[in-house]
Amino acid sequence: MKRKTLSGQIYVYFLIVIILSLVSVGLFSYVQSSRALDDQVKQYMGQMIDSANYQTDSYLQAYELLSNAFSSNSDVRAFMEINPNDPYEYYVYSDKIKKFAESSVKSIVTLYKQLNMLYVVGQHGRSVIYENQNVINFDPVLVQEKFDSLMKVSGDGRIALLNMSIQAADKGTVVTMARKVRGPSYGDENRGVVAIEIKLAELAKTWDRVSLGKDGFFFIVDDAGNYVYPPSxxxxxxxxxxxxxVLSSGNQTFLHKYNGEERMFVSRKSGYSDWNLVASMPVKELRRPVNTIRTTTIIVGLVTLAVALWLAFRFGRSIIAPIRWLKDSMRETEKGNWQYIDEVGRTDEIGGLIHSYNLMVTRLSDMIGRVYEAELEQQKKALELGQSELERQRAEFQSLQLQINPHFLYNTLETINCYAIVQDSHEITEMVEAMAFMLRYSVQTNLEEITVANELNHVRNYMIILQHRTEREFEIDVAIPPGLLLEKMVRLTLQPLIENIFQHAFPDGVEEHHWIRIDASKEGGLFRVTVADNGTGMKPERLHELRQKLEENRLAEPEEKNGSSRRGGIGLMNVHRRIQMVFGEAYGLSVDSEWGHGTCFTMTMPETMRPRLRG
Known part of the structure; x- marks a missing residue:
C-alpha cells in the first residue's frame, strides 16, 4: 500500500476547498446573474410594450372623439331613417354628412394623415363613405359580408375595433373603429353604424419604436385571435x-417554440382596445450576456484555480520542508548522532517546534553525557566493591537506560506532529495525556508501593500510544481477579513484557487471531503474575539461552573483543533483576515457550510485599 504523504494530503485538501469554493461561487453568481438578466429583459420588454400600448390607446382615443362627434350628429342619426328608395333624400343627407366630415377632420389636423376612410351605414342598406374629401357611393354600399360584420357590433355604444376594410386593396393595412348609432328619436333601437378606417402605416410608426434587436419582432392580436399587425x-x-x-397568458410572460426557435413572448393587453400587444425575442439572444458571464466565470475560475494550486504547492512546501528536516534529524538522533536544526527566521509554530526539538536534543545529549560519566564512575566503584555490586549498578543504569528510549520517543513525537498538522481531533489529547502519564510513571525512583492496578494503567497508556503509532486496534485480555488488583508489585515490570511480546512474538504484524492475556494468582504464599501470548514462541536453543541468563543473573552481556555488546533480552533481564532487587534472589521472572505455540512469562513475588532494605 502506497504511503500517503503530508504534502499530498495538504495539496488534495486545498484542491477540494478551492474547487468547492469556485464551483459554489461561480454557480451562485451564474444563477443569480441569469435571473437578474432575465428579470431585466422582461422588465425592459414590458416597459417597451407598455409605452407602445399607452401611445396606441392615445391614438385610438383621439379617433373615438371623432366617432363620438359623428354618432351624436343629428344629420347622421336622421340618415339612419331615410327612405332607401328616395334618391333625393339620400343625396341631401349625404351632402350634409360630407360637409360635416370635412369640417370635423380638418379641425383635428393630427388625425388627417392616419384617417383612411369614414363611413356611415344604416340598417336600411344605404351608406355614405368619405375618403380624402370625396364621397363614394355604392348601391348597395357594401357587399353582404362587410355589412353583416358591421351590424354585429355591440349595441351598448362601446367602440369596437375590426380587422376589416371595405376595399380589398386596403386589406391588412387598415383597422376599422365601429360604433352603433341610434335614430333621431333616441329610442333603444340602434339604426346603423359609424365606422372609421385608420391607416396602420401611420400607427405602426409608434410600434416600430419598440426596439427588440436584430431577431426580435412585435405583433398585435385582437380578442378574437386575429392578427392585426404586422401584415405578414x-x-x-x-x-x-x-x-x-397570447390570449390565455393575459399579461404574463411565456416561452414558445416559434419557427423552430425557442423564443420569449411578453404580452400586454390594452384595457381600451382589447388588443394584445406582444413583443418576442429569441431565448438565445437573451441568454447571450449570461453565456458571456458563464464563459468569463469559467476562464477566471480556471486561472484562479491554477494560481491557487501554485500557491497551495508553495504553501505546502513551506510547511512540509521543515517537518522533513525535523524527521531526518530525529532519525539521526535515533542513531546516536545529535542533529540540530537551524531555526533562524522561523517565528511561527513550526519554529517553536524546531526550537523544542533542539532543546530536547540538547537535554538528551547532556543527560546521556551525564549517564556515560556516571557509568564510568560506577565502573570504577565496581572494581572496588566487587562483581556483585558492579552488576547491581549496571542494573540500575540499564533501568535508567530503559526509561530513555530514543526510538520510542521519536516515533511518538513524529505521530503527534503529524496529528497536530493534519488533524484537529481528540487523538492528539489522548496520545499526549498517555505519554505524560507514562513519562511521569517512568521517572519515579522508588520501586516499591506499586499496585497491580498501577501497572495495568501504565500498560493501558502504552497501548494507547502503540495503537496510534501502528493504526491498528488490539486489546489485551486482563483476567486478574478484582481482589488482586491492589496487591503490591514492582514498578515498571509489566509494560516491558508487553512491549517484548509486540516486538518478538508477532514478527509479521498483529493479526485478528492473536491474543495477549494477563492473569494473577496466589498460591503457597507466593503472588504470581503471568503474561501469555499465542505468537511464534521461542526455539529451544533460544529458550535455553534465556533461562540460563535468568539463572546467572546476567543483566548486561559481556563486551566482545570489538567493543560491541549484544542487547538481546535486556528488557526481560531488567524485569528479573528489578524483582530480585526488591524481594530477594528467590524471586524473579521465569519463561515457558513452545515454538509456534506462544510464550508465557511468570513474575513470582511474595504474597505480601515487604521490601528488603539495602544497607
Missing part, C-alpha cells in the same frame, strides 16, 4: 397556437 402575421390562421397562448 395576417397570413397565419386566426386563433392558432401562438394566438391562443
Amino acid at each position: 402575421m395576417e397570413q397565419r390562421a386566426p386563433k392558432d397556437e401562438l394566438a391562443s397562448l
Whole structure:
C-alpha cells in the first residue's frame, strides 16, 4: 500500500476547498446573474410594450372623439331613417354628412394623415363613405359580408375595433373603429353604424419604436385571435397556437417554440382596445450576456484555480520542508548522532517546534553525557566493591537506560506532529495525556508501593500510544481477579513484557487471531503474575539461552573483543533483576515457550510485599 504523504494530503485538501469554493461561487453568481438578466429583459420588454400600448390607446382615443362627434350628429342619426328608395333624400343627407366630415377632420389636423376612410351605414342598406374629401357611393354600399360584420357590433355604444376594410386593396393595412348609432328619436333601437378606417402605416410608426434587436419582432392580436399587425402575421390562421397562448397568458410572460426557435413572448393587453400587444425575442439572444458571464466565470475560475494550486504547492512546501528536516534529524538522533536544526527566521509554530526539538536534543545529549560519566564512575566503584555490586549498578543504569528510549520517543513525537498538522481531533489529547502519564510513571525512583492496578494503567497508556503509532486496534485480555488488583508489585515490570511480546512474538504484524492475556494468582504464599501470548514462541536453543541468563543473573552481556555488546533480552533481564532487587534472589521472572505455540512469562513475588532494605 502506497504511503500517503503530508504534502499530498495538504495539496488534495486545498484542491477540494478551492474547487468547492469556485464551483459554489461561480454557480451562485451564474444563477443569480441569469435571473437578474432575465428579470431585466422582461422588465425592459414590458416597459417597451407598455409605452407602445399607452401611445396606441392615445391614438385610438383621439379617433373615438371623432366617432363620438359623428354618432351624436343629428344629420347622421336622421340618415339612419331615410327612405332607401328616395334618391333625393339620400343625396341631401349625404351632402350634409360630407360637409360635416370635412369640417370635423380638418379641425383635428393630427388625425388627417392616419384617417383612411369614414363611413356611415344604416340598417336600411344605404351608406355614405368619405375618403380624402370625396364621397363614394355604392348601391348597395357594401357587399353582404362587410355589412353583416358591421351590424354585429355591440349595441351598448362601446367602440369596437375590426380587422376589416371595405376595399380589398386596403386589406391588412387598415383597422376599422365601429360604433352603433341610434335614430333621431333616441329610442333603444340602434339604426346603423359609424365606422372609421385608420391607416396602420401611420400607427405602426409608434410600434416600430419598440426596439427588440436584430431577431426580435412585435405583433398585435385582437380578442378574437386575429392578427392585426404586422401584415405578414395576417397570413397565419386566426386563433392558432401562438394566438391562443397570447390570449390565455393575459399579461404574463411565456416561452414558445416559434419557427423552430425557442423564443420569449411578453404580452400586454390594452384595457381600451382589447388588443394584445406582444413583443418576442429569441431565448438565445437573451441568454447571450449570461453565456458571456458563464464563459468569463469559467476562464477566471480556471486561472484562479491554477494560481491557487501554485500557491497551495508553495504553501505546502513551506510547511512540509521543515517537518522533513525535523524527521531526518530525529532519525539521526535515533542513531546516536545529535542533529540540530537551524531555526533562524522561523517565528511561527513550526519554529517553536524546531526550537523544542533542539532543546530536547540538547537535554538528551547532556543527560546521556551525564549517564556515560556516571557509568564510568560506577565502573570504577565496581572494581572496588566487587562483581556483585558492579552488576547491581549496571542494573540500575540499564533501568535508567530503559526509561530513555530514543526510538520510542521519536516515533511518538513524529505521530503527534503529524496529528497536530493534519488533524484537529481528540487523538492528539489522548496520545499526549498517555505519554505524560507514562513519562511521569517512568521517572519515579522508588520501586516499591506499586499496585497491580498501577501497572495495568501504565500498560493501558502504552497501548494507547502503540495503537496510534501502528493504526491498528488490539486489546489485551486482563483476567486478574478484582481482589488482586491492589496487591503490591514492582514498578515498571509489566509494560516491558508487553512491549517484548509486540516486538518478538508477532514478527509479521498483529493479526485478528492473536491474543495477549494477563492473569494473577496466589498460591503457597507466593503472588504470581503471568503474561501469555499465542505468537511464534521461542526455539529451544533460544529458550535455553534465556533461562540460563535468568539463572546467572546476567543483566548486561559481556563486551566482545570489538567493543560491541549484544542487547538481546535486556528488557526481560531488567524485569528479573528489578524483582530480585526488591524481594530477594528467590524471586524473579521465569519463561515457558513452545515454538509456534506462544510464550508465557511468570513474575513470582511474595504474597505480601515487604521490601528488603539495602544497607
